[in-house]
Amino acid sequence: MAAATLAPSAIEHSVRQHQENPASKYALPVDEPEGQRLISQHWTCKSLFGGRLVWAPIEFTKDTKVLENATGTGIWLLDLASSIDPSVEMQGIDIESRLFAKSLPKNISLRVGNLLSHPSDWTNTFDLLNQRFLMVALEIPQWPQALNEMLRVLKPGGWVQICEPSAWRDASPDRTRPGLTTLNALVRALGAQRNLFLECGEAMPGLLEKAGFVDVHKEVRSVKMGAWGGDDGVKQMVNYIDVFRGLKTPILKAGGYGLVSTEADFDALIEGLEAELEGTEGDVLYSIFWARKPIV
Numbered sequence: 001m002a003a004a005t006l007a008p009s010a011i012e013h014s015v016r017q018h019q020e021n022p023a024s025k026y027a028l029p030v031d032e033p034e035g036q037r038l039i040s041q042h043w044t045c046k047s048l049f050g051g052r053l054v055w056a057p058i059e060f061t062k063d064t065k066v067l068e069n070a071t072g073t074g075i076w077l078l079d080l081a082s083s084i085d086p087s088v089e090m091q092g093i094d095i096e097s098r099l100f101a102k103s104l105p106k107n108i109s110l111r112v113g114n115l116l117s118h119p120s121d122w123t124n125t126f127d128l129l130n131q132r133f134l135m136v137a138l139e140i141p142q143w144p145q146a147l148n149e150m151l152r153v154l155k156p157g158g159w160v161q162i163c164e165p166s167a168w169r170d171a172s173p174d175r176t177r178p179g180l181t182t183l184n185a186l187v188r189a190l191g192a193q194r195n196l197f198l199e200c201g202e203a204m205p206g207l208l209e210k211a212g213f214v215d216v217h218k219e220v221r222s223v224k225m226g227a228w229g230g231d232d233g234v235k236q237m238v239n240y241i242d243v244f245r246g247l248k249t250p251i252l253k254a255g256g257y258g259l260v261s262t263e264a265d266f267d268a269l270i271e272g273l274e275a276e277l278e279g280t281e282g283d284v285l286y287s288i289f290w291a292r293k294p295i296v
């Protein structure tokens with residue numbers, strides 16, 4: 001970790017590696033621990049959805065073309081590739097290449113790109129477009145723009161599939177979790193400052209319809225956070241805490257929003273979070289949406 005070059009109001013701290021594209025407000029790191037978190041999140045998310053990676057009714061043939069927006073490490077593509085025809089062409093794009101898997105099968109290619117402006121010659125190209133976990137990446141007005149681009153690059157009749165979590169829900173409201181309350185307030189402040197759409201999951205069916213997609217479907221699963229959710233619940237909790245941990249640099253660079261004033265304050269919130277989460281039966285909803293581009 002390096003010392004940060006900070007704006008006057010910023011709180012001094014050891015920084016993690018973040019993407020530097022000025023066109024992006026993406027708030028999570030792009031370093032090795034984040035790559036590991038994304039891979040772990042893939043497996044727990046897959047398990048949550050009964051091992052099913054594709055909900056859109058697609059039959060994979062040698063002519064099928066798949067695109068993943070904001071692919072991160074490419075783990076979803078890599079996992080899918082292991083169970084379908086090896087001649088299916090799979091393309092992943094991300095605004096940042098640092099997380100890309102180093103070793104790929106011949107039918108997967110990863111490249112740097114912004115999901116808000118795909119290449120002009122991709123119009124009507126893909127049968128399936130997958131996109132997950134952009135909640136802390138896209139500004140509110142960028143969501144319609146992103147969905148318009150998805151519509152453009154899908155073939156007529158092609159399917160989009162999107163996965164996003166919902167906000168935290170509390171199954172035992174009598175308990176108090178001051179650390180979590182403060183961390184949630186910090187994330188809301190960061191989201192407001194960057195104009196991020198933290199409620200994009202709730203809005204997704206309407207956004208898809210407004211963009212022109214039809215046959216909009218939704219599958220929702222509850223993630224039980226902590227030991228009450230078994231092994232996966234513990235993994236989900238660790239992952240959830242790592243998301244907060246990963247937001248430290250943007251929060252402290254912004255000066256802590258009047259909620260934390262030193263790095264030690266922030267670290268203490270993170271350190272106390274596991275005990276708070278283990279003391280409650282909290283869950284988060286994950287939703288997968290899929291919808292079709294009209295044929296005409």
Ligand SMILES: C[S@@+](CC[C@H](N)C(=O)[O-])C[C@H]1O[C@@H](n2cnc3c(N)ncnc32)[C@H](O)[C@@H]1O
Binds near residue numbers: 039069070
């Ligand atoms: C939380 S990660 C999810 C990665 C992957 N979808 C997964 O499920 O493991 C979000 C990813 O979005 C990428 N990203 C953010 N803004 C983007 C943009 N405008 N265009 C393309 N990728 C973007 C980030 O670099 C990061 O890899």
